Amino acid sequence: MAGDGRQKVEMPAATVSPFVLALGIVLIFAGPVLSWAMTATGIVLLIVGISGWVGQLTSPEGQIEEPVVAGPKPIEGIAGRVEALRPGMPGYRARLPEKMHPYSAGLKGGLVGGVLMPIPALIFGLIAYRSIWFPVNLLAGVVLPQLVDETLSATEQVAYLSAFHPGLFIGAVLIHAVISASLGLMYGVMLPTLPGRPIIWGGIVLPLLWTGFSYGFMGVLNPILHDHVDWPSFVVAQFVFGITAAIVVARTEQIPA
Amino acid sequence: MSGNTLADHLAIPYPNIGMAIVEKQPETSAPSATPLTAVLHDWLTTVDHKKIGIMYILMALLFLVLAGVQALIMRCQLWWAGNDIVGPDTFNQMFTMHGTTMVFFAGMPILAGIANYVVPLQLGARDMAFPRLNALGLWATLLGGLLTYFSFIAGSPPAIGWFAYAPLTQRNFNMGPGVDYWILGLLVTGIGSVTGAINLVVTVVCLRAPGMYLRRLPLYTWMAFWANLQILAVLPPLTAALIMLLFDRTFGTHFFKPDSGGSAYLWQHLFWFFGHPEVYVLILPAFGMISEIIPVFSRKVIFGYEFVALSTVAIAFIAFGVWAHHMFTVGMPRALDMYFSAASLLIAIPTGVKIFNWLATMWGGKLWLASPMLFVVGFMSMFVLGGLTGIMLAVAPIDFQVSDTYFVVGHFHWVLIGGTLFGVFAALHFWYPKATGRMLNERLARWQFWLLLIGFFLTFGPMHISGMLGMPRRIFTYPADRGWEFWNQLSTIGALIQAPSYLIFVWNVLWSLKHGDIAGDDPWNAWTLEWATTSPPPSYNFETIPTVQSRRPLWDQKHPEDPDWKHEE
Amino acid sequence: MNHASDSLAHHEGNLDPVKAGMITFLASESAFFGTLIMVYLFNLGTAFEPEREPYTPGKMLDLPLALPGTICLLLSSVTVHYAAKMLAQKKDAAFRLLWLATITLGIVFLGGTAVEWRDMIHAGFNISTNLFGSSYFTLVGFHAAHVTVGIILLTLVLALSRRTRAIHRHEVFAEVVSWYWHFVDGVWVVVFSVVYVFGR
CATH class of the missing domain: 4.10.280 (MYOD Basic-Helix-Loop-Helix Domain, subunit B)
Known part of the structure; x- marks a missing residue:
């Protein structure tokens, strides 16, 4: 100056x-x-x-x-001493993916997972209640908390839930598709950013997290499901989804971010 | 955002620091020795923001030592169960004056002093907006402190706690003039604080160097600005409350007398409406100092400038809505308990944003653990711990259990010492070379740091435990069979370890004034405008008002091939 | 306050420091009066027993007595506004006349308060009588104190305007003093509505 x-x-x-x-x-x-x-x-x-x-x-x-006294020493340029942090340099912090999957990969993974996922649930329905509609109706309970008339007795409730209801069926399919697709999208975006193998994250860690979350909050979100859910088959279904979606996503071609 | 284009990645950033002694000036003093009276006259009449800032800091250090002595007296009294070195009255006076002093005559002045010194320099201004008003602020603050301390000479210091709960402050409980001195002293100091805050706010609004838009303000200046806005908003309500209290005692009004229709509850609301934002007045500038020091000593630009800046605004605003978390045990309506609990928890979010931004700034940086950075690291670790106990206390049911116990004492000392004090020491080590032209002694600084850290940990850590064991605050002694004695003795030992660290600092400041290494204009290779002038700066700071193009004007000059303004906006 | 601040640095922004200073000062003043008013309302809601208490807002406060002063104060806000305008247009005589009118109206307002208080004190009602007395006299008293300070400031500006060119940037000081006067007036509008209108 x-x-x-x-x-x-x-x-x-x-x-x-x-x-x-x-x-x-x-x-x-x-x-x-x-x-x-x-x-x-x-x-x-x-x-x-x-x-x-x-x-x-x-x-x-x-x-x-x-009076003006002697001023400061002029500030000199320190040429050639700046180096931007780059990937691979010690201390480089961000782990942004250099390559990512196209969004369609996540969508595809989610939908494939979504198709395979109901299998354990439907099997459970068949075995336990002799009806594949039982788990479908339960899922619809996410948006319809007043699904079952609570004045009915337990067996009447089960009978109601085991029958086919077109409205509930459409609702359940929609809910299922939306949740599966959104989770799939998240997989597509997140998995490349996480260190290590995507199958470990997508197939084990993440399903564990949301299953635990579901276990804790099911009573609030979907009381009907909470009352009737069969946890082993529920958990298996989650893992089926996680593993399938992770595999589908991981196998998709990556494009530069 | 110039996210990663940072890091002077090679070589030691400051060739002339640390071990290397560049040159020593001859130790004989200036050619014409000025007589003492001339020096005194000079300091008494000065309107230079730098001299005023230094006087604020000296005043704060004086009162810091006084309040420290009071703390030591309390700790010695609590060494044994049933001890009676000092009686209950003296003990009450000690903790009242200790708290009052630390908040009003040590904490606020030292922050006002550093802001006074640094903010105009960082803005590229020649002085504060109102230099004479600045002097008035200093003298009012100091004289208010002296008026409060005059109660010792008058024979009865106040014994009401720093929060002065009604109706204990009324004449029938406190007949001596101590409470009056306390009120009047705080009123005078309050005039100083408000004028100082007006001055600083106007300086930041009006006296910025060309090109220094608000979004380019150095973070310290930004946070000092918000802290002073808070002073403007909450000091006047305290003044009003103090005046009502004074009227109660002097003119027989009934504001805080429950037996004649007044309300003790109202006093608590009024006091804490001031009292809680006050802790942000004390911590926000420290946040700013930290935000200034971390980038320089990590050789990186601050991570997420916008988030650090905006979280300050969030804290400043939320801080106005949390005061009654000091009053959970008063018996407020359930809804108020819930609201104040939630609002208090909310503050953890912007504070957490800051902590993570600081960590991200350090991450991948070329860390240099010189004394300022040492205190910063102490700040970060200790403040987070204190913040966590704060979150505990914000939860009303927990507060019901530990309110008015030593747990609370442990908590707020942890944030005020671990936060404000460590931040202030970091800042004093950082800017001392600018103010004096000499470096502080690193060796002494390290001794100070470690004694302070260990002593602090040992003093206030055990208080959390004795608090959970049920030991109430403000008791002058305690029975032997409660299991409190051991923890109190640990605290006292900690206090005795802390005490020399302050003396080391004072000694370092005095010694380095003559014998410290020559600092040069820019000893830390830093980036804000205060380092663009000489150390110490001339009375007019900058012969030519600098022009600014980015948040780090000196970086731009030092690295013309890769200036910040290419990356910002 | 300092007229030299324009030489202390370049201003990034167009706000004059003296004006910014007055705005911040008035902001802190509103926090002060806000507290007093809150306390008044708090006490109004909790502590009175109108039936047994001889000194209540309903019995002590006289709206017709307070109204003339209030009108004077409101009027003075108008005169001070035009006075500042005249000064900006360099019409010194008109400025001085309107400024003097402002001061006179302010004094009349204070006189009104004095009459009101004299009657109250004669009736045995003062600051220590009861909680209402404490709240009322403190709130209205602090407002009156601010009016007094305002009158002193107005007088100072008028006195210094005799040597208009002697005081640098005289217009700015006159303008911020007029802001202060507007503020005091605005506070009175709130105090008046709270105390005399709704609080009775």
């Missing part, structure tokens, strides 16, 4: 007025405990301080010309 050749810089002059004013204030405040004479003195000092202050503002004495 080179100087522009000036000799002096105009600055406000030193003045005792602020101190006098502060002293006045503190004496005014000391009045209640010490003596009202203090307050009187304080008011006098206050007036003196303010007058001096106004004087500084209204007369040229309030300003002084500070």
Whole structure:
């Protein structure tokens, strides 16, 4: 920063007025405990301080010309010493994928997983209730909490849930497709960013996470499912989805990000 | 965002620091020795923001030592169960004055002092917006402190705690003038704080160098700005409350007298409406110092500037809505308990954003653990711990159990010492060379750091345990059969380890003034404008007002081939 | 406050420091009055037993008595506004006249308050009588104190305008003082509605 050749810089002059004013204030405040004479003195000092202050503002004495002294050393460029962090350099932090799957891969993985996933659930329905509609109706309960008339007895509820209901069927398929596709999309985006093998993350870690989450929150999200769900087949279904989706995604061609 | 284009990746960043002594000036002092009176007159009448800043810091250090002595007296009293070195009255006076001093006469002034010194330099300004008002702020703060301490001479310091709960503050419980001194002293100091805050806010709004848009402000300046906005919002309510209390005691009004229709509950609301934002007034500038030091000592640009900046705004705003978490045990309506609990927990989010941004700045950087950075690392680890106990206390049912126990004492000392104090020491080590032209002694700084860290850990760690064992705050002694004695003795030992660290710092400051290594203009190879002038700067700071093109103007000058402004926006 | 601040640095932004200073100061003032008003409302809601208490807002506060002063104060806001305008247009005589009118109206308002208070104190009602007295006299008293300070500031500006060119940037000071006066006036609107209109 080179100087522009000036000799002096105009600055406000030193003045005792602020101190006098502060002293006045503190004496005014000391009045209640010490003596009202203090307050009187304080008011006098206050007036003196303010007058001096106004004087500084209204007369040229309030300003002084500070002589310019030797300035700082000029700042030199440090050429050639900057290096951007790149992948592979020690300490490089971001693990952004250099290549990623196309979004269609995630969608495809999700839908394939979604097709395979119901198999364990349907088998469970067949074995336990002799009806493949049982798990379908349960799934629809995500958006229809009042699915079953709760005044019915347990066996009547089961009978209702085992029958085919076109509305519930469409609802269940829609829910299933949306959830599967969204999870698949997430797989497509996330898996390349995670270190290690995608199949471990997609097939084991992530299903474990959301199964645990479902276990904890099922009672809130879908009380009907919570009451009737068969956990072993439910868990198996989740893993079927996770593994299938992960495999499909991982096998897709990667494109540069 | 110039995310990764950082890192002076090669070589040692500062050739003239650390071991190497560049040159020593002859140790005989200036040619014409100025008489003491002239020096005093000079300091008394100065309107230079740098001298005023230094005086603020010296005032704060003086009161820090006084309050430290009071703390030691309390710790010694609590060494044994049933001890009576000092009686209950003295003990009450000690913790009242300790808390009041630390908040109003040590904490706020030291932050005001550093802001006074650094902010105009970082802005590229020649002084604060109102140099004379600046002097008034300093003298009012100092004289207010002295007025409060005058109660020792008048014979009865206040014994009401720093929060002065009603109706304990009324005449029939506190007949001596101690409480009046406390009120009046705080009122005068409050005038100083408010004028100082107005000055700083206006300086930041109006006196920025050409090109320094708000989005290019150095983070320290930005956070000091928000802390001072908070002062503007919460100090006047405290002033109003103090005046009502003064009227209760002097003119017989009834504001805080439950027996004649007044409300003790109202006082708590008024006090904590000030009292809680106050802790953000104390911590936000420390956040700013940390945000300034970490990039320089990691040789990287700050990670997520926008997030660090905006989380400050979030903290500042949420801070206005959490005060009653100090009052869970008062018996508020359930809905209020829930609201204040949730709002208090919410603050953890922007604070966490900051912590992670700092960590990400350090990650992959070329860390240099010189004394400022050492204190920063201490800050980060300790503040997170204190923040966690804060989250615990924000949960009303937990607070019901440990409120008014030593657990709370442990918590807030952990954030105020582990947060504010470590941040302030980092800043003082960082900017001392700028203010004096000499480096602080690294060896002494390391001794100070480790004694402080260990002593601090040992003092306040056990308090969490004695608190959970049920030891109430503010008791002057305790029975032997509660199992508290051991933890109290640990605390006292910790306090005795801490004490010398402060003396080492004072000694370092004095010694280095004459014998420290010559610093040069820019000893840390840093990037903000204060390093573009001489150390110490001339009275006018900058002969030519610098022009700014990015958040790191000095980086741009040092690296013309890869300036920041190519990466920002 | 300092007229030299324009030499201290380039201003990034067009706001004059003196004006910015007044805005921040008034912001902190509103926090102060906000607290007093909150306390007044808090006490109004909880502590009165109108049947047994001889000194209540309903019995002590007289709307017709407070109204003339209020109108004066509102009027003074208008005069000070045009005074500042006249100053900006360099019409010194008109400025001085309107400015003087502002001061006079302010004094009339204070006089009204004094009359009101004299009657109250004669009736045995003062700051220590009960919680209402404490809240009322503190709130209205602090407002009156601000009006007094405002009158002193207005007078100072007028006195210094005699040597208009002697005080650098005289217009800016006059303008910020007029802002302060507007603020005091605005506070009174709130206080008046809370105390005399809704609080009775």
